Amino acid sequence: MSVIAMLRSHPDQLSHTDVLSRCIDACADCQETCISCSDACLGERELSRLVTCIRLNLDCAAVCNATANIVTRSNKAGHRQLIEAQLTTCIAFCRACARECERHASMHKHCEVCAKTCAQCAETCNDLLSSMRMPA
Amino acid sequence: MSVIAMLRSHPDQLSHTDVLSRCIDACADCQETCISCSDACLGERELSRLVTCIRLNLDCAAVCNATANIVTRSNKAGHRQLIEAQLTTCIAFCRACARECERHASMHKHCEVCAKTCAQCAETCNDLLSSMRMPA
Amino acid sequence: MSVIAMLRSHPDQLSHTDVLSRCIDACADCQETCISCSDACLGERELSRLVTCIRLNLDCAAVCNATANIVTRSNKAGHRQLIEAQLTTCIAFCRACARECERHASMHKHCEVCAKTCAQCAETCNDLLSSMRMPA
Amino acid sequence: MSVIAMLRSHPDQLSHTDVLSRCIDACADCQETCISCSDACLGERELSRLVTCIRLNLDCAAVCNATANIVTRSNKAGHRQLIEAQLTTCIAFCRACARECERHASMHKHCEVCAKTCAQCAETCNDLLSSMRMPA
Numbered sequence: 001m002s003v004i005a006m007l008r009s010h011p012d013q014l015s016h017t018d019v020l021s022r023c024i025d026a027c028a029d030c031q032e033t034c035i036s037c038s039d040a041c042l043g044e045r046e047l048s049r050l051v052t053c054i055r056l057n058l059d060c061a062a063v064c065n066a067t068a069n070i071v072t073r074s075n076k077a078g079h080r081q082l083i084e085a086q087l088t089t090c091i092a093f094c095r096a097c098a099r100e101c102e103r104h105a106s107m108h109k110h111c112e113v114c115a116k117t118c119a120q121c122a123e124t125c126n127d128l129l130s131s132m133r134m135p136a
Numbered sequence: 137m138s139v140i141a142m143l144r145s146h147p148d149q150l151s152h153t154d155v156l157s158r159c160i161d162a163c164a165d166c167q168e169t170c171i172s173c174s175d176a177c178l179g180e181r182e183l184s185r186l187v188t189c190i191r192l193n194l195d196c197a198a199v200c201n202a203t204a205n206i207v208t209r210s211n212k213a214g215h216r217q218l219i220e221a222q223l224t225t226c227i228a229f230c231r232a233c234a235r236e237c238e239r240h241a242s243m244h245k246h247c248e249v250c251a252k253t254c255a256q257c258a259e260t261c262n263d264l265l266s267s268m269r270m271p272a
Numbered sequence: 273m274s275v276i277a278m279l280r281s282h283p284d285q286l287s288h289t290d291v292l293s294r295c296i297d298a299c300a301d302c303q304e305t306c307i308s309c310s311d312a313c314l315g316e317r318e319l320s321r322l323v324t325c326i327r328l329n330l331d332c333a334a335v336c337n338a339t340a341n342i343v344t345r346s347n348k349a350g351h352r353q354l355i356e357a358q359l360t361t362c363i364a365f366c367r368a369c370a371r372e373c374e375r376h377a378s379m380h381k382h383c384e385v386c387a388k389t390c391a392q393c394a395e396t397c398n399d400l401l402s403s404m405r406m407p408a
Numbered sequence: 409m410s411v412i413a414m415l416r417s418h419p420d421q422l423s424h425t426d427v428l429s430r431c432i433d434a435c436a437d438c439q440e441t442c443i444s445c446s447d448a449c450l451g452e453r454e455l456s457r458l459v460t461c462i463r464l465n466l467d468c469a470a471v472c473n474a475t476a477n478i479v480t481r482s483n484k485a486g487h488r489q490l491i492e493a494q495l496t497t498c499i500a501f502c503r504a505c506a507r508e509c510e511r512h513a514s515m516h517k518h519c520e521v522c523a524k525t526c527a528q529c530a531e532t533c534n535d536l537l538s539s540m541r542m543p544a
Contacts, residue, residue, distance in 0.1 A: 002437060002525050006444035009517035011451035024444075028436040029410060035480045036414035036432075042323050043419035043483070051314050055209045058330075059218070065473065066202040072443045073191045075451070082195070082232055085225040092221050109417035117410045138301060138389050142308035145381035147315035160308075164300040165274060168340055172278035172296075175345045178459050179283035187450050194466075201337065204304060209311045245281035253274050327481045331490070338474040345463045354467070354504055357497040364493050 003072075012075045016131045020071060023087075023128040027068035030094060030121035034061040037101065037114035044108065053100050053111065060097040060118060063090050071128065080132060087129045094122035139208075148211045152267045156207060159223075159264040163204035166230060166257035170197040173237065173250035180244065189236050189247065196233040196254060199226050207264065216268060223265045230258035275344075284347045288403045292343060295359075295400040299340035302366060302393035306333040309373065309386035316380065325372050325383065332369035332390060335362050343400065352404060359401045366394035411480075420483045424539045428479060431495075431536040435476035438502060438529035442469040445509065445522035452516065461508050461519065468505040468526060471498050479536065488540060495537045502530035 004021040007014055014020065038057035041050040067090040074083050101115035140157040143150055150156065174193035177186040203226040210219050237251035276293040279286055286292065310329035313322040339362040346355050373387035412429040415422055422428065446465035449458040475498040482491050509523035 002441050002521055003444060005521045006441055006448065006518050009521065010444070010448045011453075024440055028440055032432055032436055032476060032480065033410050033414055035477055036411060036418070039327070039481045039483075040414065040418045042326060045419075047319055047323075051319075052212060054314060055212050055311070056215070059206045059209060062202040062205040063222070066198040068440060069198040069443055070195045072440065073195060073447045075447075076188060076191055079192070079232060082228055085228050086199070089221040089225045092218055096215060096218055110414050113410050113413045113417065138385055139304050139308060141385045142305055142312065142382050145385065146308070146312045147317075160304055164304055168296055168300055168344065169274050169278055171341055171344045172275060172282070175347070175463070176278065176282045178462060179347070181283075183455055183459075187455075190450060191447070205307055208304065208307045211311070211315070246278050249274055249277045249281065324484060327484055328487070331478050331481060334474040334477040335494070338470040341470040342467045345467060348460060348463050351464070351504060354500055357500050358471070361493040361497045364490055368487060368490055 010075070014075055016128065019124075019128050019131045020074065023071055023124050024068050026121040026124035027064040027071075027090070030117050031061045031064040031068070033114050033117040034058070034064070034097060037110050040108070040110040050104065053104060056093075056097040056100045057114070060093045063093045064121065066090075067125065084129060084132065087125045091122045091125050091129075094118045094125070098122065146211070150211055152264065155260075155264050155267045156210065159207055159260050160204050162257040162260035163200040163207075163226070166253050167197045167200040167204070169250050169253040170194070170200070170233060173246050176244070176246040186240065189240060192229075192233040192236045193250070196229045199229045200257065202226075203261065220265060220268065223261045227258045227261050227265075230254045230261070234258065282347070286347055288400065291396075291400050291403045292346065295343055295396050296340050298393040298396035299336040299343075299362070302389050303333045303336040303340070305386050305389040306330070306336070306369060309382050312380070312382040322376065325376060328365075328369040328372045329386070332365045335365045336393065338362075339397065356401060356404065359397045363394045363397050363401075366390045366397070370394065418483070422483055424536065427532075427536050427539045428482065431479055431532050432476050434529040434532035435472040435479075435498070438525050439469045439472040439476070441522050441525040442466070442472070442505060445518050448516070448518040458512065461512060464501075464505040464508050465522070468501045471501045472529065474498075475533065492537060492540065495533045499530045499533050499537075502526045502533070506530065 003024045007017040007021050034057040038054045041054045070086050098115045098118035101111040105112035139160045143153040143157050170193040174190045177190050206222050234251045234254035237247040241248035275296045279289040279293050306329040310326045313326045342358050370387045370390035373383040377384035411432045415425040415429050442465040446462045449462050478494050506523045506526035509519040513520035
């Protein structure tokens with residue numbers, strides 16, 4: 001991923017570039033993993049048990065896409081609370097999707113991988129949230 | 137928009153279909169209006185004064201896209217809090233974008249239209265939030 | 273939808289604003305309808321017959337979202353071929369999704385509505401494509 | 409990125425999983441890089457020279473997002489032509505964005521990185537296109 005190189009060459013002096021780039025990468029990864037998990041679930045035989053999983057996969061992908069997009073533009077003076085709201089909402093979706101995928105992890109390898117990726121994304125979003133609340 | 141016809145033919149018995157379809161339509165409208173406003177701002181001469189406006193336009197478009205997507209799948213038993221978190225975050229972005237566009241409304245007609253569309257979207261999201269908190 | 277008011281207040285003199293705004297609205301409508309159809313399909317009993325429909329719904333929603341976004345920025349001198357490529361691809365996805373939904377239209381009202389919305393979107397994209405190829 | 413692990417655990421036997429996962433990762437990377445480049449451009453002093461670059465960045469991000477989404481669901485029998493159309497359109501946008509960023513690469517490091525990332529994404533999409541046209 002080339003995001004870290006991008007953030008370092010930004011004309012504004014961005015703070016927290018390391019944790020920021022990890023958050024963007026984690027959200028992009030989580031989006032793709034959730035879309036992939038929803039499609040793998042659609043191919044499973046006991047599909048009817050995976051409907052909630054598919055819906056949460058698609059929700060989580062949508063929120064992660066918005067989050068990656070928004071935190072990339074996090075240098076808006078006076079709008080820190082918006083970024084915090086987005087991160088908090090993203091963490092809630094990632095955790096809910098991780099919990100649901102976890103329920104199917106012993107049956108489906110793709111749910112096991114997706115559960116870990118969502119949990120990791122929630123943690124990385126939380127790291128950025130903590131950084132933003134500390135003095136730079 | 138054909139969303140109301142879709143919600144009424146959903147196999148699950150969805151509640152709040154009227155306010156739900158208005159919210160989805162408002163979010164879709166707000167997304168397109170914000171993208172259009174960001175592009176109109178890029179064509180203005182005093183572009184440098186509109187940088188925050190463009191950034192908030194793009195953020196608001198990203199959040200509204202996720203919200204429309206997520207509330208369309210609002211029939212997930214036990215996940216009402218996720219929808220509420222998404223709606224609350226969306227309202228915050230719509231209001232911030234409306235306030236910023238309002239500052240340029242006397243100069244730029246597109247910012248005036250966008251401010252109204254964002255404020256309307258925030259109100260419609262709030263209506264859905266209120267409906268969800270009341271007994272169906 | 274407020275898109276037509278936005279296009280008319282754009283500082284660049286946009287051509288084809290009527291057909292352009294209809295195309296943006298049709299893509300936004302098609303995106304929301306396809307997401308709604310995919311979720312309604314997930315709630316149906318004979319879900320396993322609707323897997324291809326769900327996948328095409330999600331694909332069509334993704335392409336329509338990109339198309340609405342891109343044609344809103346269609347005023348890029350020298351890049352007409354890019355817009356034409358995007359519209360052509362979008363038409364192909366809308367027609368494929370319409371055909372698949374049509375197969376289930378007699379069973380599921382949501383597929384009937386979605387088939388019409390996709391076909392309408394393909395037609396509107398085609399109108400814009402024709403306009404762009406004619407002298408303004 | 410965990411996409412390769414996801415594709416390998418998909419219940420359908422996917423072909424080309426290596427080139428497919430590289431394409432998904434390249435599109436996700438290109439999307440984030442383009443959004444980051446558009447925001448960095450917005451912070452530059454000679455912003456007015458970068459308007460076309462910003463517009464192409466945003467277009468390229470939108471197309472790459474759709475492409476990553478769609479090729480993840482590439483296992484739709486009988487719909488190979490749709491994937492090929494999406495990849496072809498994506499390559500056109502990535503190349504146009506790479507060319508525009510290249511023009512500013514000596515002035516702005518973020519445009520230099522973005523030009524390379526877009527060119528790389530075009531190449532990776534082209535690899536997948538070639539794979540799909542060969543017997544599996």
